[in-house]
Amino acid sequence: MATVEQADAGPDEESLKIVYDATCTFCGCVCDDIDLTVKGHQIVKAKRACVLGNSWFLNHNIEDRPACLIGGKPAAVEEGIQRAAQILFDAKYPLIYGLSDTTTESQRVAVGIADWIGANIDTTTSVCHGPSGMAFQGVGEVTCSLGEVRNRGDLIIFWGSNPAESHPRHFTKYSLMPKGMFVPNGRKDRTCVVVDVRKTKSAKAADLFIQIKPRCDFEALWTLRALCKGIELDPQVVEEKTGQPLSLWQDLMNTMKAAKFGVIFFGMGLTMTRGKHANSEALLTLTRDMNQHTRFVCKPNRGHGNVTGADNVVSWQTGYPFGVNLSRGYPRFNPGEYTSSDVLARGEADAAMIIASDPMANFSQPAREHLARIPYVALDPKETPTTRAAEVAFTVATYGINVPGTVYRMDDVPIPLRPAFDSPFPSDLEILKGIERRVKELGRG
């Protein structure tokens, strides 16, 4: 089947275009089976998209805004590129941050700019699964692709993750409902367990919901680690620490050992709560332990469309996934020191470039207050609190809707984008290449 075809239209109607198998880049599921009906500069239908994907596709039309603002006033794009490059080049401690909602092609240019100017580069990973990234380095990750989950997973555990709200097609496309090679009856062949402090929408899809005490994920995971190894535990202490009786944890462990292919998807319920990387590490280690009994894997449920790509690109270019400082001419990695929340909250960065993210809405107050004090450049298809306060703001074309390229699904599988219509706005890639060219010129004097 052709990727794009013109649909029949009446004599008075603007012609419709159908884009088959378009890729949704709203969340980490990166569904690449969406059929888009496009009318001019507007997507009017997104077949098979979830509620989030539908909103993503139908609301990214061409807005009537300047392509570039300098100090809040409309300016030529080339002038914006010159100004942006100068801000970054003149800085003593420039920060480049964001990158999770743009193509891998743009991400690699952003890392290049960081290298040229000796910047600190960080991605939104540091405030979602950064702690998991630290845990991966500590204990490793027993993992698999979502295709394996679909075809093999007979026990699916969601821990501190609520895909019914954040990844609405997760259940139907990958983890619960599909009929797979070794789970031919789909949902009937799978057991689903949800562990959370709230009885979320996802809990309603579970065969077993375990409501744990807030801030006790670490204790609950270590209870399971002990049971996995057959260590005797005091029932009173377990119930006091986890909020659930030892017998329930023992039943869960029995179910886990009886599974043929167990999967744990985990979310920010683990990484954002007290314990952070220690929580992720406990879950990764439990997964490793389980492989003494049966096949078990785990995966973080990643949020943004190409946050996994950001991890990959920053890793392949610097050796580290996020929180990388290049000021000495070689990469240094240290979460807590070179991560953006810290660099801003401590008042260290004296200029910044924010690509496809919104720290002015999502960061802590001290970090936001410092960002508002320094000159920074922002690239985003939409107007956000971050673009509003930027010294130089570029309105860019939307990746996946206007811009081709590659994104990485949450299981590290690269997927091509199939754009629906052209945008009059430049892409992130064009702006970043322009800034890279200019900082190189400035560097040569």
Add this chain to the structure above:
Amino acid sequence: MAETFIMIPGRTSKQGCGISEGKFGETYQSETTVLQVAPQDMERLGLREGDRVRVTSEDGQIEIDIKPSKGDELPPGLLFMAYGDLSSRLMGGDTHGSGMPTSKGFDVELERLD
């Protein structure tokens, strides 16, 4: 009188749709500026939907309207709100060496504003 709760900011599908519609639009603004309280806590404290409360964490303070959480989604003692400007105002700058501020499961004081 102020009472201590545990705050769990998080993602909702309505907040996600609001991001695509635009952060200054009605969907995002309405979803990120309301605090969900367990019905049992609302009854116990004599709170009604639409009441305004002050929420104070170790690092910040906000004023926000409340609504009851759906069914038994939220156990008593926990509060929920969608990620956004207001939830970020309650977070501190310290990441304890992890890069991640404590963004879920932190203590807050809740008091009714008359």
